[in-house]
Amino acid sequence: MVLVGGVAGSWxxxxxxxxxxxxxxxxxxxGLQPIFTIISSSIVLKEHPRASFYxxxxxxxxxxxxxxxxxxxxxxxxSSLRAYIxxxxxxxxxxxxxxxxxxxxxxxxxLYALAxxxxxxxxxxxxxxxxxxxxx
Amino acid sequence: MxxxxxxxxxxxxxxxxxxxILASALYLKSLKNIPATIATIFELAFPLxxxxxxxxxxxxxxxxxxxxAAFTILVSIVILPHCHFIEENPEPQxxxx
Numbered sequence: 001m002v003l004v005g006g007v008a009g010s011w012x013x014x015x016x017x018x019x020x021x022x023x024x025x026x027x028x029x030x031g032l033q034p035i036f037t038i039i040s041s042s043i044v045l046k047e048h049p050r051a052s053f054y055x056x057x058x059x060x061x062x063x064x065x066x067x068x069x070x071x072x073x074x075x076x077x078x079s080s081l082r083a084y085i086x087x088x089x090x091x092x093x094x095x096x097x098x099x100x101x102x103x104x105x106x107x108x109x110x111l112y113a114l115a116x117x118x119x120x121x122x123x124x125x126x127x128x129x130x131x132x133x134x135x136x
Numbered sequence: 137m138x139x140x141x142x143x144x145x146x147x148x149x150x151x152x153x154x155x156x157i158l159a160s161a162l163y164l165k166s167l168k169n170i171p172a173t174i175a176t177i178f179e180l181a182f183p184l185x186x187x188x189x190x191x192x193x194x195x196x197x198x199x200x201x202x203x204x205a206a207f208t209i210l211v212s213i214v215i216l217p218h219c220h221f222i223e224e225n226p227e228p229q230x231x232x233x
Binding site: 010013031033038041045053064068077114117118 | 167169179202205219
């Protein structure tokens with residue numbers, strides 16, 4: 001949960017933001033994270049919803065994307081391939097971290113999991129910052 | 137690529153506590169009680185919050201497309217829990233003589 005949702009997800013998200021001029025399509029890709037949660041939870045947690053769930057889920061994801069990009073839409077040319085790759089990786093990591101979170105939460109309290117996540121994510125984040133000399 | 141901008145420490149603290157730690161705590165608490173597949177769809181309500189706050193705080197008139205999208209998310213959140221799992225181990229039927 002710390003490595004996938006905290007460190008890797010946040011790092012990819014910041015990389016995606018840094019590599020784009022327009023946030024539109026990046027947020028569209030990140031909005032796909034429920035797809036990766038549904039895939040990972042079917043494998044790890046054996047959650048197998050009814051067929052109608054998938055139809056509603058797809059509709060909700062589409063509606064959420066429409067709300068996110070608004071009426072202005074997005075431009076594919078304004079972002080690099082690097083931004084799209086990192087945005088998609090963010091969706092994969094954040095989507096999977098929900099499944100991992102469910103596994104952790106099953107055996108621990110939510111506050112313990114929260115403290116664990118922020119403590120180690122912060123710690124590892126600072127190590128990465130110090131090693132890469134990318135101080136703010 | 138992105139210019140450095142000046143931010144106030146209190147703003148950063150507000151973002152950390154409200155939008156990150158509090159939201160994560162509530163999300164993890166919900167994960168304890170509902171399936172991950174439902175939680176992840178409920179999470180899609182966050183653009184809906186932005187939409188509502190835009191309307192209330194900034195007086196932004198929503199387009200018909202956004203209203204339909206917001207309504208769709210609301211309806212899905214109500215309906216989804218009722219069409220979730222396939223009952224794999226149904227209760228054995230009592231055979232009446």
